[in-house]
Amino acid sequence: MTTQPMRPAGSPGAYPGAHPAAFPGGPELFRLDPRVAHLNHGSFGAVPVPVEEAQAALRAEAHADPDAFFLTVSDRLARARARIAAHLGADPEGLAFISNATEGANLALDAVPFADGDEILVTDHGYGTVVAAAARRATVTTVALDPHLPDEDAVRETVLAALTPRTRVAVLDHVSSPTARLIAGPRLLADLRERGVITVVDGAHAPGMLADPLAGGPDFWFGNLHKWGYAPSGTAILAVAPQHRHRIRALVPSWEDEHGFPRSVEYRATADYTGWLAAPEGLDLLDRLGADRVRGHNSALAAYGAALLSRVPGLTGLPYTAGLAMRTLRLPPGVAETREAARALREEIAARQRVRVLIWPWPGGGGIRVCGQIYNRPEEYERLAAALPRFLG
Numbered sequence: 001m002t003t004q005p006m007r008p009a010g011s012p013g014a015y016p017g018a019h020p021a022a023f024p025g026g027p028e029l030f031r032l033d034p035r036v037a038h039l040n041h042g043s044f045g046a047v048p049v050p051v052e053e054a055q056a057a058l059r060a061e062a063h064a065d066p067d068a069f070f071l072t073v074s075d076r077l078a079r080a081r082a083r084i085a086a087h088l089g090a091d092p093e094g095l096a097f098i099s100n101a102t103e104g105a106n107l108a109l110d111a112v113p114f115a116d117g118d119e120i121l122v123t124d125h126g127y128g129t130v131v132a133a134a135a136r137r138a139t140v141t142t143v144a145l146d147p148h149l150p151d152e153d154a155v156r157e158t159v160l161a162a163l164t165p166r167t168r169v170a171v172l173d174h175v176s177s178p179t180a181r182l183i184a185g186p187r188l189l190a191d192l193r194e195r196g197v198i199t200v201v202d203g204a205h206a207p208g209m210l211a212d213p214l215a216g217g218p219d220f221w222f223g224n225l226h227k228w229g230y231a232p233s234g235t236a237i238l239a240v241a242p243q244h245r246h247r248i249r250a251l252v253p254s255w256e257d258e259h260g261f262p263r264s265v266e267y268r269a270t271a272d273y274t275g276w277l278a279a280p281e282g283l284d285l286l287d288r289l290g291a292d293r294v295r296g297h298n299s300a301l302a303a304y305g306a307a308l309l310s311r312v313p314g315l316t317g318l319p320y321t322a323g324l325a326m327r328t329l330r331l332p333p334g335v336a337e338t339r340e341a342a343r344a345l346r347e348e349i350a351a352r353q354r355v356r357v358l359i360w361p362w363p364g365g366g367g368i369r370v371c372g373q374i375y376n377r378p379e380e381y382e383r384l385a386a387a388l389p390r391f392l393g
């Protein structure tokens with residue numbers, strides 16, 4: 001996992017002026033509508049053609065002989081899981097395929113034996129469904145993380161200062177969705193462990209974007225493969241430290257429940273397993289392209305986009321974690337302060353400019369997040385920056 005420091009936006013060198021080169025063959029690897037600038041890879045990902053074809057071949061096989069397919073599905077899942085584990089540097093018995101990050105949060109929090117009065121610490125950068133999973137299980141304390149906190153140390157100190165004697169669990173983003181910052185870094189995880197706090201890390205953006213997503217040894221960690229790991233939708237991983245595995249219970253128990261984690265979680269009787277079985281193809285593709293090269297390219301593109309947007313009147317750059325493929329900027333006061341307003345602005349930009357971005361609501365002025373991916377071209381960010389003033393007036 002990257003531990004590069006955050007740098008204040010606008011500091012020397014923060015926004016390279018250079019026009020990043022396109023990734024050779026990148027756009028051709030996807031069947032995205034070329035008329036649309038897809039600058040929001042972080043929300044839903046996108047499936048490269050070879051991965052789509054691998055999944056289609058698996059579907060065809062299942063449809064041709066359902067008995068043969070379903071009778072071998074457990075073994076095939078174990079093999080696919082081992083391939084994912086090798087990519088992530090994880091123990092294959094400590095991982096399970098799941099559908100998405102939200103499922104991971106619910107499985108993890110169900111495995112914690114809460115007592116009356118226990119608290120769960122979350123941050124106000126946390127993802128809605130994950131925070132909701134926490135609120136279902138115990139009293140939630142929300143730490144406000146000022147998006148302008150200058151660096152990872154300041155984030156760590158703010159989180160640690162919010163612990164109470166009742167804090168049993170901390171649910172933290174690995175990379176936050178609205179602000180694109182690294183929160184659950186190895187040092188913060190170590191500090192929490194030392195204080196006896198169980199860590200649940202939302203790594204929705206980590207696989208593919210971070211070089212070492214399980215660094216720091218969280219108690220529970222879940223990550224989407226369908227975002228930066230080029231896997232089909234509905235493909236995620238839950239990683240559980242050995243001491244907690246026996247407490248993991250499937251949300252919907254099925255035939256393999258008696259085998260315990262991970263099979264109890266993965267096996268869902270008659271379900272569509274083709275996304276999970278094709279998922280290793282996504283990480284294999286990333287390796288073939290050169291994972292470091294892809295990460296460097298994506299991060300440079302996001303930086304380029306942020307540099308252009310920072311020149312739009314009313315937009316303010318935020319501190320960021322170097323090396324990540326997403327950057328966010330604050331919008332002027334009055335713009336996108338509510339969920340409805342944020343959604344309306346996002347849809348208006350898409351309808352009028354054919355540009356997809358994430359607009360997130362925040363009191364005092366929401367934010368805009370741009371992502372970089374190998375199918376993006378610098379001109380797409382230029383189109384957004386040129387058009388944005390019209391939407392902010």
Ligand SMILES: Cc1ncc(COP(=O)(O)O)c(C=O)c1O
Nearest residue numbers: 043100101102127176177202204
């Ligand atoms: C940080 C974070 N956590 C969780 C999620 C939810 O992911 P899923 O839809 O896979 O449950 C997202 C989705 O964008 C996210 O950004």
